């Protein structure tokens with residue numbers, strides 16, 4: 553269970569709104585039961601439920617189970633997709649250990665805003681489910697060119713579905729994080745966008761096979777390759 557408070561032996565941890573209800577009604581926990589906690593900083597702790605009333609729960613860490621491990625800095629930039637596809641990508645990217653997700657508006661994108669709170673909740677639930685010990689950051693949505701202007705120079709591989717881009721695994725030989733993947737919207741990037749983006753010294757085009765993948769498939773397939781070849 554993700555909590556915001558510091559985790560230390562014997563120090564009370566209050567639950568976030570909704571979690572008391574989740575513990576009591578969904579997980580069927582009662583006072584004295586064990587729950588495993590993480591906060592992205594202090595590793596994983598086995599805690600006991602000290603009190604549970606309505607949506608208010610107090611948990612007390614008893615034993616540290618795992619130290620906090622650094623997450624490989626592998627990032628995903630993608631054009632916001634329709635709600636279900638976007639939520640699916642956030643869930644799967646979190647499972648695949650993505651460090652941050654950067655929604656970027658592009659010329660052919662058909663989705664003009666994201667529900668940041670909902671995507672953050674999905675990321676938190678996916679992190680709990682897959683037992684990672686931190687949450688990916690979901691950056692505020694911004695225009696692609698503005699995002700690249702503010703970018704820190706981390707290498708970005710832009711998914712290129714037609715043409716002669718080298719395969720992503722070939723480009724990764726000998727590379728280590730930080731690394732990032734950029735995936736276009738349902739309608740793809742415009743030629744002009746690819747030209748402008750490709751002029752940045754930190755951007756290279758990458759192929760994920762000869763077929764045209766849906767944007768959500770490309771995001772998840774690309775992250776799987778990055779994690780398998782350069783991640784942890």
Ligand code: SAM
Nearest residue numbers: 711712713735736739740759760764765767770
């Ligand atoms: N409308 C485009 C077309 O028909 O040519 C397809 C765009 S595709 C659905 C959405 C995004 O997924 C692309 O912008 C690209 O970043 C990524 N993508 C899809 N297939 C890919 C592939 N085989 N290799 C690399 N990236 C791919």
